Amino acid sequence: MILLPSADQDTETTEAEEIVTDDAREALLEAMSSELGDALVASHLEPGVDLWLRVSNEAWSDTAEYLRERQRFRYFEWLAGIDWMPSPFGRSLEAAVDVVQAESDDDVSDSPDDSGLTGTGADGVTGGETRFQVFARVHSLTTGLGVTIKADVGDDLAIGTWIDTYAGAAWHERETHEMYGITFTGNPDMRNLYLPMEFEGYPLRKDYPLLARLIKPWPGIVDVEPMPELDEAPSPAETNRVSAEAETSPDGTASTEGGDA
Amino acid sequence: MTDMLDRRQMAYIASQAADARVNVELEAEGMTLNVGPQHPATHGTLRVVLRLDGEEVVAADPIMGYMHRGYEKLAEVRTYPQVTTLINRIDWLGSFANEVPFILAAERLMEIEAPPRAQWIRTILFEMARIANVTLFLGDMGVQLGAISPVFYAFRDREFILNQIEAATGGRFHPNFDRIGGVKDDLPAGWIADTKASLQTIRNFCDEMEDLLLGNEIFEARTRGIGIIPADVGLAYGMSGANIRASGVDWDLRRDNPVGLVYDQVDWKVWTHPDGDSFARYWVRLQETREACNIVDQLLDGIPAGPIMAKVPRIIKVPEGEAYVATENPLGEMGYYVISQGGLEPFRVKIRSASFSNMSITPWLLKGTYVPDVITILASLYFILGDIDR
Numbered sequence A: 001m002i003l004l005p006s007a008d009q010d011t012e013t014t015e016a017e018e019i020v021t022d023d024a025r026e027a028l029l030e031a032m033s034s035e036l037g038d039a040l041v042a043s044h045l046e047p048g049v050d051l052w053l054r055v056s057n058e059a060w061s062d063t064a065e066y067l068r069e070r071q072r073f074r075y076f077e078w079l080a081g082i083d084w085m086p087s088p089f090g091r092s093l094e095a096a097v098d099v100v101q102a103e104s105d106d107d108v109s110d111s112p113d114d115s116g117l118t119g120t121g122a123d124g125v126t127g128g129e130t131r132f133q134v135f136a137r138v139h140s141l142t143t144g145l146g147v148t149i150k151a152d153v154g155d156d157l158a159i160g161t162w163i164d165t166y167a168g169a170a171w172h173e174r175e176t177h178e179m180y181g182i183t184f185t186g187n188p189d190m191r192n193l194y195l196p197m198e199f200e201g202y203p204l205r206k207d208y209p210l211l212a213r214l215i216k217p218w219p220g221i222v223d224v225e226p227m228p229e230l231d232e233a234p235s236p237a238e239t240n241r242v243s244a245e246a247e248t249s250p251d252g253t254a255s256t257e258g259g260d261a
Numbered sequence B: 001m002t003d004m005l006d007r008r009q010m011a012y013i014a015s016q017a018a019d020a021r022v023n024v025e026l027e028a029e030g031m032t033l034n035v036g037p038q039h040p041a042t043h044g045t046l047r048v049v050l051r052l053d054g055e056e057v058v059a060a061d062p063i064m065g066y067m068h069r070g071y072e073k074l075a076e077v078r079t080y081p082q083v084t085t086l087i088n089r090i091d092w093l094g095s096f097a098n099e100v101p102f103i104l105a106a107e108r109l110m111e112i113e114a115p116p117r118a119q120w121i122r123t124i125l126f127e128m129a130r131i132a133n134v135t136l137f138l139g140d141m142g143v144q145l146g147a148i149s150p151v152f153y154a155f156r157d158r159e160f161i162l163n164q165i166e167a168a169t170g171g172r173f174h175p176n177f178d179r180i181g182g183v184k185d186d187l188p189a190g191w192i193a194d195t196k197a198s199l200q201t202i203r204n205f206c207d208e209m210e211d212l213l214l215g216n217e218i219f220e221a222r223t224r225g226i227g228i229i230p231a232d233v234g235l236a237y238g239m240s241g242a243n244i245r246a247s248g249v250d251w252d253l254r255r256d257n258p259v260g261l262v263y264d265q266v267d268w269k270v271w272t273h274p275d276g277d278s279f280a281r282y283w284v285r286l287q288e289t290r291e292a293c294n295i296v297d298q299l300l301d302g303i304p305a306g307p308i309m310a311k312v313p314r315i316i317k318v319p320e321g322e323a324y325v326a327t328e329n330p331l332g333e334m335g336y337y338v339i340s341q342g343g344l345e346p347f348r349v350k351i352r353s354a355s356f357s358n359m360s361i362t363p364w365l366l367k368g369t370y371v372p373d374v375i376t377i378l379a380s381l382y383f384i385l386g387d388i389d390r
Helices: A007-039 A057-069 A092-105 A169-180 A211-215 A219-224 A238-247 B001-008 B009-014 B016-021 B071-077 B079-087 B095-110 B117-144 B149-167 B190-214 B217-223 B231-236 B278-301 B354-359 B362-366 B371-381 B385-389
Strands: A039-048 A050-055 A075-083 A131-139 A146-153 A158-160 A184-185 B031-035 B047-053 B054-065 B321-329 B332-338 B348-352
Touching: A007 A039, A007 A050, A007 A057, A050 A057, A057 A131, A057 A146, A057 A158, A075 A169, A075 B231, A075 B332, A075 B348, A075 B354, A092 A219, A131 A169, A169 A184, B009 B362, B031 B371, B047 B362, B047 B371, B054 B117, B054 B217, B054 B362, B054 B371, B071 B348, B079 B095, B095 B117, B095 B321, B095 B332, B117 B149, B117 B190, B117 B278, B117 B371, B149 B190, B190 B217, B190 B278, B217 B278, B217 B371, B278 B371, B332 B354, B348 B354, B354 B385
Parallel strands: A050 A146, A158 A184
Antiparallel strands: A039 A050, A075 A131, A131 A146, B031 B047, B047 B054, B321 B332, B332 B348
């Protein structure tokens, strides 16, 4: 009833599988780069785990068609957008820990400027030049491989549609449109999926404020405060002082700037 | 096959992509019928606007958003351990299964692996979440066809599973039990024997449903040949789980991509059905519930000893990176694409929920069907509104 292979057998199978999967992913990568040529801008392969491709904005729709018709990626998993801009409201969550740590270490390296982040797709695994990207994932049931495709979206916030290839992309594109304002040319149905049509703004953009968080500091922040009994942690009084500062700030965003203060 | 031809479904197969683009021909001649937003068939509040020509549906336009809670935005301002509280509420009938792929994605980024005992406990609770979830469907499908009794049996017998989930996790519906690096607690004493007894209740329940519904003339007439989804169309719409297996696609992430769960340690089988109609979807779910009982039963016999948590830092910071992990949830493939920039909170979480994709086929599927079948088709697709709207 229970199939419990010995430890040795288990390791062997896993290793063998990983090598096979790798070959498959590398072959797919080669096929894609020979088909797309310059349109394949970047790729990232984690052996035995996953494969990412970044294609040019113009080649977005063609990539889907090639994947489905020629590589038999029949199964459409999802499509969505990313906003790479660091949140202007900061990482308010980190205030209690990071401000204290930064003060004790004399190290103020947590501001977004020093963290090496660019606020563009360059922060992702396949790089990029624009603030917005769309990414989608398809799966091949014959090889069992999944692949994540990304593409930059320039200032015109427009990219081709996938609905001619994967009919299921229609709703995902509607959702991405209402959440990020990205338009999919060729998809005639860009009505809002969740929000009322008169809703203003694009909620998943990083500069769209989460009002509840601006009005009141997140009570869950106590979870991440250092425990007082630890040697390297500051005294409880110090922690309280930082929290108090964050709470009394007039605009509610001071906690993010705390590192510099 | 004759039924399919009669229903002019074959014509739609050929023109599926084109049809997706004109899914709201509400200017067409005929009558508009508004279904919902408070229909008992919908497990939440879904509204479907139907355009009718006589009894035939010309166009269907599902309207969601009544339960949109913005979890992708909210997850960006919470620490990783806090996110599990939110995502418990996505598919509220199988909550524990929602937590697992997110935790696995975070573990992959942190390069942590849960100890074997934790993996076994996870898999057991994952399958029990499936049983609790699908049991309700098995009874509820009867209600949509006018058979009242099955749903009461479903609620009655699901209680035994919920009691076991509560005994282990402390929560009946929202366990919030999975942790990065393991699980919160070990199993309580005597739990294994009690769970085995409750599994027997579910097996009896499955037999009961088979007796009550599968042989029933009305049930067969209302589900056989109704709402046929061809495999290729279903896949292009991103359908997954029992819905796509009922269209003959032999694809199950538990077997084909078992990340972090121990399905490879037990002897079980993936059930498929070639018909792709409402009946097939019911039948596959019925078999899968029995199979889930078998999986749990075998796992209970072989839980390894050892710790239930790996060594994890007290304050969890996830290194920079991106990971997508999906598991075979009760409703289908559920996955989380997590982008981390090295902070306490995820930078972006894309939630791939099964019902969203399963539901997106309805404008195509309902076209050309008849009004009485709309409810049974929607019920047989088995979606949960929290899983659509997130």
